[in-house]
Amino acid sequence: MTEHRHEPPLAALPPFAPGFRWGAATAAFQIEGSTGADGRGSSIWDTFSQTPGRILEGATAGIAADSYRRYADDIALLSELGVTDYRFSISWTRVQPDGTGPANGPGLDYYERVVDGLLGAGIAPLPTLFHWDLPQALEDAGGWLARDTATRFADYVALVLDRLGDRVHRWITLNEPAMMTLQGYALGTQAPGRALMMGALPTAHHQLLAHGLAVSAIRANSTAEVGITNNHTLVVPASDAPGDQLAAAAFDLVYNRIFADPVLAGAYPDLSAFGIDGFPGVQPGDLELIAAPLDFYGVNFYNPTRVAAASAGSEFAAAGLPFEPADFVDVPVTGFGWPIVPSAFADVLVGLQDDYGDRLPPIVITENGASFPDVVVDGAVHDVERIAYLDAHLSAVRHAVELGVDVRGYFVWSLIDNFEWAEGYTQRFGLVHIDFDSGERTRKDSFDWYRGVIAAQSR
Numbered sequence: 001m002t003e004h005r006h007e008p009p010l011a012a013l014p015p016f017a018p019g020f021r022w023g024a025a026t027a028a029f030q031i032e033g034s035t036g037a038d039g040r041g042s043s044i045w046d047t048f049s050q051t052p053g054r055i056l057e058g059a060t061a062g063i064a065a066d067s068y069r070r071y072a073d074d075i076a077l078l079s080e081l082g083v084t085d086y087r088f089s090i091s092w093t094r095v096q097p098d099g100t101g102p103a104n105g106p107g108l109d110y111y112e113r114v115v116d117g118l119l120g121a122g123i124a125p126l127p128t129l130f131h132w133d134l135p136q137a138l139e140d141a142g143g144w145l146a147r148d149t150a151t152r153f154a155d156y157v158a159l160v161l162d163r164l165g166d167r168v169h170r171w172i173t174l175n176e177p178a179m180m181t182l183q184g185y186a187l188g189t190q191a192p193g194r195a196l197m198m199g200a201l202p203t204a205h206h207q208l209l210a211h212g213l214a215v216s217a218i219r220a221n222s223t224a225e226v227g228i229t230n231n232h233t234l235v236v237p238a239s240d241a242p243g244d245q246l247a248a249a250a251f252d253l254v255y256n257r258i259f260a261d262p263v264l265a266g267a268y269p270d271l272s273a274f275g276i277d278g279f280p281g282v283q284p285g286d287l288e289l290i291a292a293p294l295d296f297y298g299v300n301f302y303n304p305t306r307v308a309a310a311s312a313g314s315e316f317a318a319a320g321l322p323f324e325p326a327d328f329v330d331v332p333v334t335g336f337g338w339p340i341v342p343s344a345f346a347d348v349l350v351g352l353q354d355d356y357g358d359r360l361p362p363i364v365i366t367e368n369g370a371s372f373p374d375v376v377v378d379g380a381v382h383d384v385e386r387i388a389y390l391d392a393h394l395s396a397v398r399h400a401v402e403l404g405v406d407v408r409g410y411f412v413w414s415l416i417d418n419f420e421w422a423e424g425y426t427q428r429f430g431l432v433h434i435d436f437d438s439g440e441r442t443r444k445d446s447f448d449w450y451r452g453v454i455a456a457q458s459r
């Protein structure tokens with residue numbers, strides 16, 4: 001169980017400012033199912049999840065949380081929760097089955113139904129335009145290693161804007177490009193499963209270029225607000241030894257700074273620690289596009305990361321990496337085994353403020369949450385550990401606000417249990433439990449807790 005070691009529980013803190021956005025988040029591939037419906041094309045996650053050995057227990061997302069069919073139930077849950085906003089993602093392959101060409105009408109119809117349902121319930125839609133489900137046809141043409149994928153993304157965004165731009169007033173371009181690059185292309189633990197190590201670097205730039213092109217498409221066609229979502233971790237060196245300190249700084253580069261510096265400071269960080277001179281693939285004008293001012297900066301936070309110098313002979317050293325992961329000592333963990341250190345969240349937020357200063361737009365926490373092995377007993381799920389995690393992390397956010405960080409919103413990951421990527425259905429993050437056989441939705445105790453927080457904060 002988490003202790004409130006650094007901040008008092010949320011109820012003891014002053015409320016967030018009026019107008020603070022309260023939300024919950026999901027992503028298309030993780031919740032929708034109906035992967036063959038209405039002309040949807042295949043994405044890299046369809047391919048990856050159908051490849052034996054890639055996903056725990058061989059799970060696929062063919063049904064997932066069945067939200068393609070049950071979206072109205074989910075909107076009813078959001079209403080009951082009292083959120084002001086819902087963050088969901090739009091699947092590129094529903095809009096353009098092969099990632100190019102004209103719009104697939106029935107795919108856009110679905111997102112129009114979702115958006116209209118939300119607006120009808122008084123909830124602001126916050127769609128993410130890309131949450132990892134790249135069309136397989138584009139991967140076959142090079143995926144994010146190909147610069148052209150950024151141009152394709154801008155075309156897709158224009159089709160979405162054309163249909164929904166009159167009703168959606170806030171967009172997120174990309175979700176966690178760092179994970180796409182690191183897990184998808186460098187390590188190969190997630191789709192598309194390429195293990196290119198530092199050869200994956202161009203995928204970072206091409207995603208950020210896609211972000212920049214999408215921002216200019218949105219600016220040219222609407223007055224909507226736009227931001228990006230990056231995930232951030234607090235990197236903690238395993239000791240004061242210079243090797244561990246250098247290792248931590250190097251890890252911070254690949255996880256945080258490669259993806260934040262271009263957006264918030266207009267330049268890539270120095271990668272000489274990896275023997276790299278200049279970021280690959282950058283052309284004149286790219287950084288200006290990538291660094292265009294944003295209305296908000298989305299931050300996903302789950303846990304800090306402890307890092308040590310790569311030990312001689314380790315797989316990390318063999319791969320030319322200066323770091324290797326190290327476990328925290330005596331720190332509680334989530335069901336995923338992720339360390340629970342709420343104060344690290346405040347440290348990340350204050351660190352962003354210190355590092356980027358006036359260039360940092362207001363922050364929106366676009367994901368925060370924890371998985372635990374929840375079970376339904378007599379129609380209830382007593383997820384006390386999740387409540388403790390969320391309470392302590394929201395307190396940390398409130399603490400960061402107290403320290404001068406401009407945070408404007410907070411979204412729990414996730415509204416409902418869902419397909420947790422390579423972990424399949426083994427990690428439950430929802431405020432609502434899903435029975436993946438029947439689709440039945442059961443509110444967890446954390447749902448009631450969050451509803452209470454929103455109600456008390458909105459008073």
Ligand code: FCB
Binds near residue numbers: 179231
């Ligand atoms: C984030 C992803 C999200 C979810 C959570 C647990 O990295 O953006 O889709 O899987 O982790």
